[in-house]
Amino acid sequence: MKLIAAVDNNWAIGNKDSLLVSIPADQKRFRQITTGHTVVLGRKTLAGFPNGQPLKNRYNIILTQNPEITFDSEEVDVVHSMEELFDILRVMVSDDIFIIGGGTVYKALEPYCDTAYITKLDYNYQADTYFPNLDEMENWKIVEESDEETYFDICYTYVTYKNKSPKQIP
Numbered sequence: 001m002k003l004i005a006a007v008d009n010n011w012a013i014g015n016k017d018s019l020l021v022s023i024p025a026d027q028k029r030f031r032q033i034t035t036g037h038t039v040v041l042g043r044k045t046l047a048g049f050p051n052g053q054p055l056k057n058r059y060n061i062i063l064t065q066n067p068e069i070t071f072d073s074e075e076v077d078v079v080h081s082m083e084e085l086f087d088i089l090r091v092m093v094s095d096d097i098f099i100i101g102g103g104t105v106y107k108a109l110e111p112y113c114d115t116a117y118i119t120k121l122d123y124n125y126q127a128d129t130y131f132p133n134l135d136e137m138e139n140w141k142i143v144e145e146s147d148e149e150t151y152f153d154i155c156y157t158y159v160t161y162k163n164k165s166p167k168q169i170p
Helices: 024-034 043-047 082-089 103-112
Strands: 002-007 012-015 038-042 059-063 076-079 097-101 115-121 140-145 149-151 154-163
Touching (some): 002 012, 002 024, 012 103, 024 097, 024 115, 024 149, 038 043, 038 103, 059 082
Parallel strands (some): 002 097, 002 115, 038 059, 059 076
Antiparallel strands (some): 115 154, 140 154
């Protein structure tokens, strides 16, 4: 499985159920990387999408404790526990699965991921949601980093991390 996120200097990813910033090139990269694959997300991340709808051209697995959230679509599954999620993921091709947020979902599934595609924003935003700090974890190592890019006054880089010892899905 893979992680994909945009983080600031403090590994923040959101504030008040919204992304910290929207950068068109980063959004395009996200679409290119995840289209045609499975995405795993939480209820709050889903609520932040246009009209609160799952992402098109992807198989969406929504993890929520709310039993009232349902979708009548072959491209969406709603699960209400990690056990239900693992039951689905266990039979899938691991390289086809992208964890896309939010903070609780990232934290729970990070140990099972082998790759992380991180957009590092060179800024300190006001935030209330964070991504696990991969730089402080000895099993995660940077394997690729882009040149710095800018969007107005925001500087950012694309960084790929590899996990030396991901856990197997139970």
